[in-house]
Amino acid sequence: MDKKADANRTSQPLRPWIDHYPEGIDWDVDIDIRPVHEQVLDACAKTPSAIALDFLGATTTFGALADAITAFAGALQSEFGVTKGTRVALLLPNTPFYPVAYYAVLRAGGTVVNCNPLYTVDELAHMADNAGADLMITLDLKMIFEKAETLVETGRIGSLIVCHFPDALPLAKKVLFSLAKRKDLVDTRRSRIAGRVAHYRQLVARKLTPEPVTIDPHTDIAVQQYTGGTTGIPKGALLTHANVAANMSQIDKWGCDLFYPPTKVVAVLPFFHIFAMTVCMNVPLCNGAQVVMLPRFELKALADLIARTRANILPTVPTLLTALARADNITSNDLSSLEVAVSGGAALPNEVREAFAKKSKALLAEGYGLTEASPVVCCAALRVPSKPMSIGLPLPATDIRFVDIDSGRVLGIGEDGELQVKGPQVMLGYYNNREATEDVFMDGWLRTGDVGHMDEDGYVFLVDRIKDMIICSGFKVYPRVIEEALAEHPAVDEVNVIGVPDQYRGEAPVAFVKLKTDEAASESEIKSFLAERLNKIEMPREIIFKQALPKTLIGKLSKKELREDYAQMKAKNREQA
Template sequence: MQLERHRAVNRAIERFIEGRQQSSWRELETRAGHLTERRPWLAHYGPNIPLTVPIPRQPLHRFLESAADWAPRRTALVFYRIRYTYRQLNMLANQFAHTLHGMGVQPGDRVLLVLPNIPQLVVAYYATLKIGGVAVLPGPEMDVSLLTRQAQETRPKVLVALREAVDLVEAVRALDDPPQVVLTGIRQAAGEAVYHRLLARWGLAPDRAAPDSAGLSMAELMADASPLSPGITVRPDALAAVLYTSGTEGLPKGVKLTHANLVANTMQTRHWLQELEYGREVCLSVVPLTHSYGMTNAMNAPVALAATLVLLPGFELDEVLQHIKKYRPTLFPGVPAMYTAINQAPNVRSYGLHSIKACVSGAAPLPVEVQEAFEKLTRGRLVEGYGLTEASPVTHANPLYGVRKVGSIGVPIPNTDARIVDLTTGQDLPPGQIGELVVKGPQVMPGYWNDEPATRQVLRDGWLHTGDVAVMDAEGYFTIINRRQEIIEVDGQWVFPRDVEEVLYEHSKVLEAAAVGVTVEENGRPATRVRAFVVPRPGEHISPEELLALCRRRLEPHAVPREIVLREELPKSFVGKILRTKLGGD
């Protein structure tokens, strides 16, 4: 508090020297009126949500240190048999920060973290930030060739990985100028049964571990390290992390995010989730923390709230339900596939889901039917949000207690501006017209890692061009139609896959649906047509013919799928996003 007063005095002195004056409440009210005219969504924020959020000029790890000061005995992490308080978590982060510094990591150096949702990931993440290092988060897929390429791109000083990730360790050690390797494990914390199941999920063998000569033990390195703060000054504009995009449209790109970006999105997200109490919340953190959505919503924001993080390294339905029953989470950031699975679980009400207050669904469109069913089970609020790695990632969300619109991603969160521009000319479009969504705010990245051409393509005049086709209504609510690259052109007319999918979801026996464009031969010439893939609900029988009949009744002729393929499951990324590129050739 005293520090904030000191800074406030300094800002007042600066205004005086520069001839600026503090605005009166009347001027602010008038300005707010002008803002509402230009940004109609501001009039539809939920109660008690500020139009703008003050963003502290501090490094991200200050939130962890504050929680250790204000709620030292509050449980910070739960992971099977392990439980840490905020004081303990901060001390562990300090110890590993000293360890990394002793290994030669200097401000700006990269530390590659190839770990699932385990306590060591949280410790290594904050330790890296505390010494001004850059945490490289490559995504949750354990693809050795992809990870090796990302290591070549970012040239980390240190790699932190599971001892069982033998192929990765060997591949990285074979690079020119290889990083030092730090190894850790989860066997003792998780127990034998869970340990073997998790390794099977990641394609790792429990009886094949890297030899001691392959790397250093994280636990042994930290044993004698100081638990005190490393005392290194980290500027808010310093680079904090490089996160890789999902690569659904090509090779993943490394996104540079500063401490200021991550602090801003943490505060924006925290203020959007109203009625949360500092030191009183419990977050079920099952979305991968190495994905931008999980990093902000399941780690950074909960830590800023001094919430308890209940870590799970993967989504297994029975395990998730048992953890909900045992730990009574109040926050559950997830993806539609997770909420869909919970809705369909047998005897799901017996697990006490009513503890859940708020869920923001990300990474993929949230079907209305899934939202309504989940809210009936929990009595909490499940709203669709929107973001992208390049924006830390959250830019839009539906109000938890204000007006929510079916199928909409909601409105821009505080301190965020958004527009719809023409797909060809780039000119602003009025409400109701479809174009590309562009956004601006303190959470937007400074650029891609070592890729200036790609940076210039998406960052223009301070606006981030998302590549998503969307529409804004008169009240400022945005609806994503589709990725620009996913639009299907049939006989010169656009077909948006989501339009087809929403019709298929109307059928009571449909669990999941995806529409893609395929090239077929008609009259001796290639033509683009729509093909839909459908997963029936468990135990239900459905025929492609009845689904096609539904589409013919509800869609324009050019949008009706040429065929509907029934599947037991759809290919998805680790965060539940449907991988359409793997369907297009089927």
């Protein structure tokens, strides 16, 4: 980066955050870009008898993890021709099979394509078509396998490798599952695609040795991670081995040895999501720390897991924190082992911070990132408190700036604009999408689409998403401002605000509200409450009460579904008029 050129474009200090880094952390550091599979195998070799994975009580040592990774990589090469550049789709929830498959694909030279098992067949078909993945690894759970089966039948995927779910369970639970939940499993021998199905257990049992693969960390793609698709068709972000490893290194340095033994990291967020892939799996395992997993979020199961394992780090999202804080049957004693909770995926409201603080003494740190940055860009300190309502400071070796949305002018301290990022964790671009790639970069900086500002100490504060911004009578209205005001109402449980077409103002805000159980409030009452907190332009045109608000898989409130629902509702009203 040309420091002189940047200094000429803005009067603010180039990196004001450096002087406010927590003690023991430096910005200008060497970043480790060794491929992640090499790092995890090194960790396995150092402490082969230590526990790497805990899945519902079934444990896997680092030595056993290395053996499985190596054997599976050998099978992928010899049986399926996986080599440098081969796309392999993982359609797996959190189980021990996921890390084995992930690292084995990378060891074989392939590229991981993460797939969400809750996606519809059409959504998975788009990803498979776009990625060109011919091989998929999945489970024999009926609800997942049948989707994979359809992808093979329609020609999107060539072959499946199927993992037998009960093999991941402790012996007693395995027997119980096989007896009581047999109907949830698929007998792949009777599948319509039985001839194109291979079995994980048999492949690993062959103990084939993989051929060496020379990786260029800067150009070879480790993960083709599809964006969430909340604002359109998902795009495949090309994350190199260096991108993935660099973000691990940055987080490791930011944590000041937090992610080393005897640490235990809770993995309730799904590994196929970029936040969990990096923070819940890659960072701790490559440092020899234990990962304790759940296949899906269940409140009691999570509390039991934390109490049983005495886990001390909880990567989380605001909705999960809210659920923990409000659960009457979960006590502070159940969460007493927690030292740090790292919240990401969505903005962390202050009321959630306060509610969680009443239930747990853990330091609650908000982080920020995006798929295109592998993903973490900024984070609050993990050892000491940070400024409230901030997403913290840029990670080591990360540069940020704020740019005026209309003019592209680089802004100064305190001025709201688009957050842009440079750093070794930033992707190469989008797969087979030159137009989108050119659009997401500006002068070599990654455009995040998020609006906010930096204060004089380098702390970053976000206001909203550019795409969510409402232009109302020529004025910029940010839904998050309205949402925060609505959240202060004692009867409001959840709220989401969108912009809708308005004949007079061009656009107008509409608020969707879920009330708390046993609470009541009218539209006029809430508008009276807001009148003291919002200006007339920010006042929602309508307040629509809902029993539940749509969310993404990681618990982020989704505006996409609300826009679709609102458009359908208005179309239906016009037809009936």
